[in-house]
Amino acid sequence: MTSSSSASLDTFHNSPPRFVQQISRLSLTGNLQPCVVTLLVLFFCIYAGYRSGDFWSTLNWQLVVQPLAEAGIVSLGMMFVIASGGIDLSAGAIIGVAAVTAGIAAHHKLPVPAIEAAALSAGLLCGAFNGILIGVLRLSSILVTLGSMILYSGIAMALSDGNSFAGFPEGLLWWNDAALLGIPLEFLLFLTTAAVAAAFLRYSVWGHYVLAIGSNRVAARYSGYPVALTLFGVYTLQGLLCGMTGILLVARLASARADMGQGLMLMAIASVVLGGAPIVGGSASVIATVVGVAAFYIVQDGLLLLDVPPFVQHALTSVLLLASVAVGNLLRGNREGRR
């Protein structure tokens, strides 16, 4: 009887992953999901390329990487947020605020760097507001970002009066057309941001703190980690990245509207999850997130070229998400995946 009770006590204590071990590894523990997703997408690409001659054309890839880059930048921010154990429902609304701010700046004929700075600062401020409520006041992230989503979309609509801004200077629209060796600049910007994010995650103290907090907040606090400051940083960074995405969207669409970033919030969450990051936080991988974003956009583009009706496309990408997470779980031998 003694052995069984101590054994059950042991398992009880061992059930939550030991956060020290986990963060010291700083990578996904046995996460095969990006591999699963990559394989699925590769098979799909081969099939799509076979059925539709246009899939492997330069033009197609040049066109698909642009929205991919935009969603990717938001997904990187979302990756940090989810890694810290939270979620950000207001990402789309922040993009809208940033876009509208850029529109107002352009309306006042400010120079291009000023327009970009305005949009980035707007995103930063929105993210910082979230950060204060979630980091300092320690409110629940899903609730705060639900409220701030409604608030920010209202602000964006009020600022734009429901209209769309046009007449952006060439210097800003340059972001859309510029390309290096045929690869659109937006995509290269995304890759650069991803590299920087990976460096932050792996090699900086802050990245270490983020993963620790996501893994076990109580233990992190008792270990003396600056929880409030770190979380504030996470959400502010998310805001900044949303601001960046706003600028890219404005450049691509040559216009700014309050509802611009609407679908990107769900896309970002789905991408991070598709890449295999646990939604409860504690681990993150930039490559996995990039794989997730790429998978969604490539599959959508392929389905479009395969003449699949738009609603079935929607259903199929949802199935891709569910199937990948299920398979990833099974491979990981998931013990406690809840949130």
Add this chain to the structure above:
Amino acid sequence: MNSSSRLLRVRERFHRHETKLASLLLVLGIAVAVAAPRFFATVNLALLARSMGVLLIVSVGMLNVILAGGIDVSAGAILAVVSVVLVRLGNHGLTASTVLPLGLLTGAALGAVNAALIAELRIPPIVATLGTAGLFRGLLLEWTQGEWESSIPAWLNAVGSPRWGGLDASVLAAGLLMLVAALILHRTQIGRALFRFGDSPLAAMRTGISSRQPIYFAYISLGVLTAIGAVFYAAQLGAVQGNAANGYELTVIAAVVLGGADILGGRGSLLGTFLGVLLLCSLQQALVLLHVAVFWQNIVTGAIVLLGVILSAAPRLHRKFVLQQSSPA
């Protein structure tokens, strides 16, 4: 000793979230009574009650899910699917006694899909329901091919018509369902299992509650309640479209959470949910009555939601900042 314990209970009640919410509502009510007294006209109050019906019914289901520690963002899609099923079958000539059970069954089945993904495949609730939302919505729109049903069977229309001084059947149904839910949540084993499982799944499992039962109950009940809500939704509107109720689930979650349910599970009350729904609906009505521009309505609603969130965390903050006690998380 008796009087001091009674005082303690009164103070406890005072600090409860529902009381704070009720006071917030009272303050708002007074403000509106001064600025737009027509809000309290019978006609308008009846309209308010009618607009709350569907939201309240679905919110009770969402409360179950949140109590169990989960979340469901596919409620809007389920609502749309069931309303289209109801109206299409009804328009094809099937009677109410056939169509209604079929509709409820559809809702239950969709809820069961969610539950299965979460309980069996261990997919996190937010991811699973995100996926099913896209799946259900995509399949629904593919089935309807974008055609709207612009007329509903007469019996459904009768359900949605205002009688009894401006109220309609949805108000009655909402009231009844809340009573039933209160009975189930507080008086039956399955209801209590829901609370315990949401509070700590590990502890619940060790005291003999299987992890399947609360999850299946929560999501299937949400499916069934959403189906009932769909009946009144279609009845009130008189038409259905495939892309109906887009984003509806966020409103429902906001209502439940404003009502004091803990998003992590294990805490929440029907009274709180009712107050949350009341707050959201009356806020919307009041803003229109006050001739507030559409843009500002969002800003005010968002600010109130944030205020509600801060209020509900106030005791924790009070302890942390004022009393300088280190409270974990």
Add this chain to the structure above:
Amino acid sequence: MKNRHCHVLASLMLLALLLATACSRLPRNSKTLFVMVPKLVGIPYFNSARDGASQEASRLGLHFFYTGPTEADASLQVDVIAGLLARHPAVLAVSCDDANALAPVLRRARRYGIPVLTWDADAQPDSRDWFVSQVEDETLGRHVMDVLAEQLGGRGQYAIVTGSLTASNLNAWLYWMKKQQQEKYPEMQLVAVVAGNDDQQQAFVQAQSLLQAYPVLRGFIGNSSAAPPAIARAIEQAGLAGKIAIAGLSTPNLMRQYIENKTVKTITLWDPGKLGRLTAAVGAMILRHETPRDGMDVPGVGRIRVFPEARKIVMGTPLDFTRENIGQYWF
């Protein structure tokens, strides 16, 4: 060990993606592919346009393809069109969610040699070859206001429920409606413009709230096909059927019950099927290198008006549906 394999695999995929963007292989050319993109798929108005266009396209020997975003979101629509460019269609016809947002991608299409038509809702004029419009914005706006004013006797408060607040064509019609009222019916007063966002439920709730907020409201305009039936329903439920005037734009099928029970006297639109047919016909003309001429008779459509400087084609005049004629229309 597993992690490293995982990362290697994922990095390889990224590399493949990068290389793919730089590799060269020309897209397949399709000489008869006519692609039609609505503002959003899944509403009856656009379904009718699709049906008309598809009939005419097959009659003219074109291969017809119809797709679009699942919501009336300009960025989604741009993504769809960008994806379609890779197929290099023979003609692209788009009903634009936002005149400004669609312009860059349409310009790109033209740069790739794909002729671009806009129909139903225009983009910036330099981004498309022709705009196939159903009616003149000014004619439509003024006419709808006339319909309402006639029922109100030229005076009283009215409100407008529009579709999406950022839709350029809806805003153009709003502008002319307001202008007509200000010029010809100064005793009427616009109290609010709210958005229904192509969702009957939202329009319904807005209409109900407006009825409460403005007790002396006498008329409504529903400016997008989802709004008028919802407004009619709200008025019926409030017991005010027949006492409050409703005018606006919607399809006969959606409004049939309200016109037959006299809640609504007149609803205005045009035949979206005809518009679709005209779009396909113009597309075929472009492929045959013909130029549309003013006053020419298009089979199945009628006489069209052509404005060569603005590169705009106008199908006709607004069509009113009343109790007398609604039986003839089934869309």
